[in-house]
Amino acid sequence: CLLTVTSRLPSRCRLTGPAAGRQAGGRGGEADHRAGERRPGRANCAPCAATMKQKVLLMGSSGSGKTSMRSIIFANYLARDTSRLSPTMEVEHSHVRFLGSLVLNLWDCGGQDVFYENYFESQRQHIFSSVAVLIYVFDIKEATEKDYANYYSCLEALAQNSDNAQVFVLIHKSDIIGDPVERQRTFEERQAHVLERSAGIPVKCFATSIWDETLYKAWSAIVYSLIPDMEVLEKRLKKLCDVCDADEVVLFEHATFLVISHATSRTLGDAHRFEKISNIIKQFKLSCGKSMATFQSMTVSNGRCSAYIDVFTANTYAMVITTDRAIHPAVVHHNLASAKSHFDSTLQL
């Protein structure tokens, strides 16, 4: 009888033979000792302090717009330039630095059927393990059964190979439908279909288009979910907002101009203002780029309010909105400069 020495079974040890089973069962609770057991597939190591690599999968049917989106957000393409992009072969990897030390490992997976077969068979574990976020792109036009089947398989593979992966579904090319009411209706229809096929996994859906700010809204939500310590950041930002007597303080990532966080002390009208601002500033950045320059800071004011955008920490821009006319931009600048050091530690992920 081999088991008398210790009651603890090493994790992967599989006792062969019926004798073992009887022994283990005989000792009652011993079989429950699972000290140090690790379930296979979990990402075991804590994110290391220096760089945090997050794997983001970008999947969807062929021609749905994944590479275009990626190019616009991360590679400074103009919307009209994306017509030059060719279909993605296999998987395109890109490492995008976001907020300095957060590295998004973007897997842009070609959507053609032959690739999908690969994904689910030979490369299944390789692709679907350790995923932080899955972004699945549907075209707003009718998706075929095959598309939904692929989607379901992706979710399945994801559930098996990664824990705690977030899933975002983008219903893309929404600009094709001109009428906003019709567009909303179609979006909701697709959303309903998608949720049906999602096997109970919580999924966030967005309608997007490269021709307006909805793209920024969706991607802001995606990167927001990747940032750790969000509560701390928001608290500090709120404090900054109060100190500056500002109506609103928004933090943008410096390359993509996606909104990372914001603090509002007075509700301002437009619910979509963040993505609009992202869009506006990003376009202006690209425009400056044509003249071989980039902008460092910007003040826009009128009779009612003043918006001040400036470099904040090494990887972020901050925008401060004040409606008190007595506040001079120099004061805001000074406050931001002083607050910088407090945020460096939070934003140094």
Added chain:
Amino acid sequence: AGGASAGHGAAIAQAAQRGGARGRPDHKRARRGGGGGGGGGSPCGAMESPSDGEAGSEGPLLARHTSVSTQRPRILLLGPHRSGKSSIQRVVFQKMSPHETLFLESTEALSIKFIANNPYVQFEVWDFPCNLNLSEGVVFEDQTLSADLIFGNATALVYVLDAQDEVSQDALVNLRNIVNIARSINPNMHFEVFIHKVDGDLFLSEDHKLDCQRDIQEQVELELEDAADTDITLSFYLTSIYDHSIFEAFSKVVHKLIPQLPAMENLLNFLIANCEVEKAFLFDVVSKIYVATDHNPVDIQSYELCSDMIDVVVDVSCIYGLKKPVGPSGPGARPDHDLEDDLSGDEAAIGQETGGATGDDDGNRSMGGYDGEQEGGASSEDDYRNPDTDDTDLDGLDGAGLSDDPKLEEVAFDRESASLIRLNNNMILYLRQVASYLALVCIVRTPNYEKQGLIDYNVECFRKSLAKLFCKPEDGDDTTGASPE
């Protein structure tokens, strides 16, 4: 064309459905310029022929405009079929996205638009149908306009040629005839030729474009020297609606319409000398053509940069710089539109490409263009556009006084509008409003920007001088009731 606000609203709803895709993603679509529809009583009546099928703006001021005005300077757009005349007019003055111009139908009848975005430089743009028989006169609304009337006070004639097609003999003969008739009636006319559509695969390099210009120029000059006795000066411009060249060309044409131009340029020269500014432009904020600049040569890149800066300023001001519309009191009761996060908000965000594509109204967007974020439906914009009262004075457009109604929405681009953008190449872009929808944009080197207070003071002086130059009481007083200086 509906004169009542109801008809107005319908026009807005139509405009709201146009998805626009300008070359860049449409943050600018956040503005539903449709509300501008020259709404009630703006001085910019759209005197459109009924066949246009779009809501012309009506209101008390239009009554003055039913007869074709002979007083205002005008630009005549002529040219062969499908050369792009209407597209030019829409893209430059009506904020249409260039991609949408593909869907424009042929102009069937003369359309006249009065462009009066700012109080100083105002003119009319006459868009002619292509099959024009000048001897018979041109039908406009119920009148027939003779060649005398058309060319009588016209100051600039723009002949648009399609550079992607061979220039046909007909087109040249047509041009020659028109030039002859025009010169006989009005010897002071300016003639411009736009060599249009220089974009796309045929014109990838500058050389191609210049070759094309040379060819066409030769052909035209040949044709004209046969006919006319005295020499005629024609200016040629290479243009395309897909980039800023059309705006630049139009700016130069507009310059010829302004008698005060030399004085304005002088003022700008003084300003840049005293403030050590590299380049200054006086921009019409709505159409983004520049009405004056200093004597330094214009670099198209600087012009583009300044133009984009105006976009940013206006867009950001629209998002943050407006008050929510006040409750349903006051004349022309507005529905109480709360900006909600709900469905309407989403759809408005998704459907944001509406603001720009305002094919239905005239050039004047001062009323609607910057007023309010459009959540919750198309009608929110014209709610405070009351056709019964004279709204034109809201932003001092006429410089004739203010509306004292504090409940009316203030505009985004107001008297205090200013912006400063620091670039990393030691340049600073500086913008100030100098009149209603007229902005001064300066490019300054960073080391020269030490004394901001001084520059601000000089710009104030400039603004006053400009007002005196045009003999208007100084505008730019918004409804806060500040007295004119």
